[in-house]
Amino acid sequence: MLETARGIIAAKGLRSLKVRDVAEAADCSIGSVYNEFGDFDGLILTVNRETVQALSRRLVAVPGDDPIRQLHGFAETYLDFAVANANLLRSLFEHRMEDDRPFPEDILGMVMQAFALMYEPLRRLMPNRDPEEIALQARMMFSAVHGIISLGLEERMVAVPPERLRGQIAQFVDTYLSGLGLAPLRMRSTD
Amino acid sequence: MLETARGIIAAKGLRSLKVRDVAEAADCSIGSVYNEFGDFDGLILTVNRETVQALSRRLVAVPGDDPIRQLHGFAETYLDFAVANANLLRSLFEHRMEDDRPFPEDILGMVMQAFALMYEPLRRLMPNRDPEEIALQARMMFSAVHGIISLGLEERMVAVPPERLRGQIAQFVDTYLSGLGLAPLRMRSTD
DNA sequence: GCGCTATTTTGAACAATGTTCAACACGGAT
DNA sequence: ATCCGTGTTGAACATTGTTCAAAATAGCGC
Incomplete structure (x- = not known):
C-alpha cells in the first residue's frame, strides 16, 4: 500500500496521488487507507518519512575519515539521491499540510x-569557531547545496544535465571551503 | 480580482486559494473567473507572473557601480522580498501544473x-573566464542563495530569524567570492 | 427607440476527489 | 451457537475545479 503510494509519487508527482488509485492498486477499500493512515496527509507524510530516512541512511554511510572529502561526499550523495528520487524529495520539501x-x-x-551531519566535519575543519556558528554554517551549506540541486534539476526551468551538476556541486564545495580559508580538494581551473 | 487572488495566496498560502472565494470577493460569478484566466492554473500563473515581475523590478534597481556590492545587493534584495512575500514566492517555485x-x-x-542579472557583475569580477562558465556560475549563486533563504524561512523547519539570515547571506556571499579569489567586502570574524 | 446580432456574464449542473460512518464480515472466546 | 471486539467495506457526503446553455448586456444600423 505504501509501496504503491510511493510509486505513484515517484513516477507522476505528488499531485497525481489519489486515494482511490492507492486503494485499487493495493486491492483494498478506500476506508482501509484511512484506517491505516488517518487521512491523506498521513499517507503522504508516511511516504515522506521514509524518504528522509532513506536519504539519511545514505548520508550517514558517507566515509568520514577526511572532513573535506566527507563534505564532498555529502553533496554528491544528495545529488545522486535527488536525481534518482526527484519527485519524492519534492514531496518532502514542498508538501504543505491542510489548515x-x-x-x-x-x-x-x-x-x-541531516542538517547536523555537516557539523562534525566543519568542526574538525574549524576547531576554534563558536559551536553555534558552526551549526548555522552547516545548515547554510546544506541549504545552498539543496538550492543548487533542486533548482538545477527543475525541468520546468531548463534543467542542468546531472553530469554537469555533479561538476558544479564539486566546484561549489571547493570554492566555498576555499573561501573559509581551507584547502580545496582539487585545483580550480585557471582563469 | 487578481488582487484578491494574490491577497489570499499571500495571506494563507496557495492551498487556500479557491475559485469561489475569488469570485465572491470580486463580486462576480465563478464563470467570469474562467473567462478571464482560462482555468485555475491560469489564475495562479497570472499571480506568479506578477510576482516574478515585482521581484525583477527590485533586482534591476540594485545599484551596479561596484560588482561586489551589487551581488550583495541582489542577495539582500532577494531576502527582503522573500520575507515580505514568502507565500507568493513559494507559489512561484512550488506550484506544479496539471498534467x-x-x-x-x-x-x-x-x-x-533574473538568473542572468548576476552575469554582469561576475563577468566584471572574472573577465578572463569563459562566458558560459560565468553564466552557470551566476545561476549557481542564485540557486544557492535561493536555497539558503527558502529553507531558512521555512517555518516548518524552525525558521532562522530574518535578521540572522541577513547576516548569514552577507557572510555567504563574502565567503563564496573570497573562494573565487576575489576580495570580500567586509572582513570575516576572526576564527 | 427598436430590432437584431455579438459579446459577456451567469450559476446550475457536472466531475473529480478527500472524508465519514453505519453496516458488515470475520475471529476467537465462552 | 452465541456473542463481542476488531478490522473492512463502499455508499453517501462535502469540497472544489470545470463546463455550458441560457440570460443579460452591449453595440449597431435604421
Whole structure:
C-alpha cells in the first residue's frame, strides 16, 4: 500500500496521488487507507518519512575519515539521491499540510539531523569557531547545496544535465571551503 | 480580482486559494473567473507572473557601480522580498501544473533573466573566464542563495530569524567570492 | 427607440476527489 | 451457537475545479 503510494509519487508527482488509485492498486477499500493512515496527509507524510530516512541512511554511510572529502561526499550523495528520487524529495520539501497543522515532530527531527551531519566535519575543519556558528554554517551549506540541486534539476526551468551538476556541486564545495580559508580538494581551473 | 487572488495566496498560502472565494470577493460569478484566466492554473500563473515581475523590478534597481556590492545587493534584495512575500514566492517555485502542461514561456524567460542579472557583475569580477562558465556560475549563486533563504524561512523547519539570515547571506556571499579569489567586502570574524 | 446580432456574464449542473460512518464480515472466546 | 471486539467495506457526503446553455448586456444600423 505504501509501496504503491510511493510509486505513484515517484513516477507522476505528488499531485497525481489519489486515494482511490492507492486503494485499487493495493486491492483494498478506500476506508482501509484511512484506517491505516488517518487521512491523506498521513499517507503522504508516511511516504515522506521514509524518504528522509532513506536519504539519511545514505548520508550517514558517507566515509568520514577526511572532513573535506566527507563534505564532498555529502553533496554528491544528495545529488545522486535527488536525481534518482526527484519527485519524492519534492514531496518532502514542498508538501504543505491542510489548515496549517504542525509539521510532524519526528520528520522535523530527521531533517534537522541531516542538517547536523555537516557539523562534525566543519568542526574538525574549524576547531576554534563558536559551536553555534558552526551549526548555522552547516545548515547554510546544506541549504545552498539543496538550492543548487533542486533548482538545477527543475525541468520546468531548463534543467542542468546531472553530469554537469555533479561538476558544479564539486566546484561549489571547493570554492566555498576555499573561501573559509581551507584547502580545496582539487585545483580550480585557471582563469 | 487578481488582487484578491494574490491577497489570499499571500495571506494563507496557495492551498487556500479557491475559485469561489475569488469570485465572491470580486463580486462576480465563478464563470467570469474562467473567462478571464482560462482555468485555475491560469489564475495562479497570472499571480506568479506578477510576482516574478515585482521581484525583477527590485533586482534591476540594485545599484551596479561596484560588482561586489551589487551581488550583495541582489542577495539582500532577494531576502527582503522573500520575507515580505514568502507565500507568493513559494507559489512561484512550488506550484506544479496539471498534467505536466508546459511551464509558460514568458515566466520562464523572466526567471532566466533574473538568473542572468548576476552575469554582469561576475563577468566584471572574472573577465578572463569563459562566458558560459560565468553564466552557470551566476545561476549557481542564485540557486544557492535561493536555497539558503527558502529553507531558512521555512517555518516548518524552525525558521532562522530574518535578521540572522541577513547576516548569514552577507557572510555567504563574502565567503563564496573570497573562494573565487576575489576580495570580500567586509572582513570575516576572526576564527 | 427598436430590432437584431455579438459579446459577456451567469450559476446550475457536472466531475473529480478527500472524508465519514453505519453496516458488515470475520475471529476467537465462552 | 452465541456473542463481542476488531478490522473492512463502499455508499453517501462535502469540497472544489470545470463546463455550458441560457440570460443579460452591449453595440449597431435604421
